[in-house]
Amino acid sequence: MTGLYSAAFIETLRRGALSLVGTWGLSPRTEVSLLNISENATFLAADPDTGTRVVLRVYRPGYHTRREIESELDWITALRARHVVDTPEPLTVPGGGHIATFDLDGRQREVTAFAFMTGVEPSPDEDLSGGFHELGALSAHLHAHTRDWPRPTGFVRKTWTWETTVGPTPHWGDWRAALGLTPDGAAVLDRLCEVLRRRLAAYGTGPDRFGLIHADLRLANLLVDGDRIGVIDFDDCGFGWLGYDFAAAVSFLEHEPYIPALQDAWVAGYRTVAPLSAEDEAMLPTFVLLRRLLLTAWIASHAETPTAQELGAGYTGGTLMLADRYLSKAG
Template sequence: MLDFNPLYSTPQAEAVEGFINQHYPLVAPVSCRLLQRGLNDVYLAVGGDSERYVFRLSHQRARGPADVKTETAFLTHLRQSGVPVAEPILTRDGALFLRGYAPEGAREGVLFRAIDGRKPQGMGAGDALANGKTLALMHNAAETFSPDGALYRLDLEHLLFRPLARIRDGGVVEDADIRNDLEHIAARTAEAIEAFSSLTWTYCHGDCHGFNSRINDAGEAVFFDFDDGGPGYLAYDLSVFLWAQVSFGRSSTAMWDAFIHGYRAVRPITPEDFEAALRFVIVRHFWLMGEYASRAQEWGSEAVGWIAREADFLKTWETERFVDRLF
């Protein structure tokens, strides 16, 4: 019999139900259904008392294993600090995460209490402002958190240079001129960021684009999806929201203004961090392209073909924002 040696498998909902029933003190019986698959597998779990939970099974990624230990420790710290975030649920043994085994290897699982509230509605100004406030509260709380043993640092090596290498070496951009453009854009961006003298370092959410939140009855943005987080540049954490407003043909900088207004209502932003956030839009786009490039064998070349078209967006952002500072 041929062993196909799978890159990625999707556990059946029934298997996840059994896993949760075995390891978590929920009211039985627990029922599950798959919500989404891709960067992670996410399941809705409903206990016998109708309480709702979300079970996230981490994906095998090019960066390495999921840093669920630091992530769940940070979430616990945020909850204790009064920051509205998803709450990880303890196992029967008092652990915040578990490892299960799939054909491709070990995968880390975390169970969260489902967040009450609505999805952000097209990212209106009120929801953008709420996201800015929660991010600022998170950064305030991060000042008293020690990410000892964190597996990843959200520095330029992690966010820019390794993703660039995945694009370059993965064969997803065949045109040599486009590859050269990407190399030059990355080099100029890194040089500009490294020229800043005092960028703030914090613990980052890492994926605060606005839709990794729910808006509760109090109007607060409750954050989830911290699995791309880690110690890193505060300017990068800000930039992800701006990037989400201007990438892939979008143009809603009014939402960026509302987001920044909400952030500044809680916490100041230094001029250097604010200026650097504009540069980090490019870094964020490289990070995303690198994530997709690393999945080419799993998702197929058609699913990552868009990467070869993104040099135009990056060059346009450079030209419009930094034309007098490019060289």
């Protein structure tokens, strides 16, 4: 693996995380192993003396500020206190707070710990309609909470607008660097980008359609255990369009023929909890294309991650296919 997360760098992060296990009351015999690499490096800490398992997240440098990390954990804590969603408990450190650090080349690297949650990721090969009905209801509960939750002073999270996703100041890099993108393909995506800009501007960011969202409710961040759907990884939570939570839920599946059925199920589930207007529903395919183009940029800027290496330039080709289909309906 090349790029930021080389094998040597992952091992350095693992050792740094291992040095902190005592912070959360784990024994010196605790074993720390890699779970996954995405934006951050996530490790499993398993204590053989007590059987305790804890998930450790070592944050990617330059992505979130410390205050942004604290704000994420503030929201998770509030959601858990009001039983809005099943999500792992952020573990505290001595003296209060949730963030521990270790030194790496003179820079402090932030680490947080979460209680281990049982469950398995839903498979795209199974019938997801029932799960998406529940996910729609869950999304509505999350959105209802954010409307009336008094955010703590200094709460800071990123915003996910056209400008910061696929526009001039993208959080995840420029889609023009997409793997395998040709000049002809870039022209198609330029047109898509402009159509997205116009439609999103017309839709607007009123409080009934734009607010604090999870922003990454994809299958990899759901843990199903019996009738329970657990939600993990609020690392991308921020301010965005509420309908974007559906688009994130179908990440990397956007080309599948069953997406319209999943949209119908999500909408029906959402409406069991809160209103969703016809205009809101009609915008969901636009959010799916916004998310798809954003992920196309992410794959290029995070090429060392397993997800990017698995999808590669083929994902760019799929984006062009979806863009053509979307633009043909846009006129």
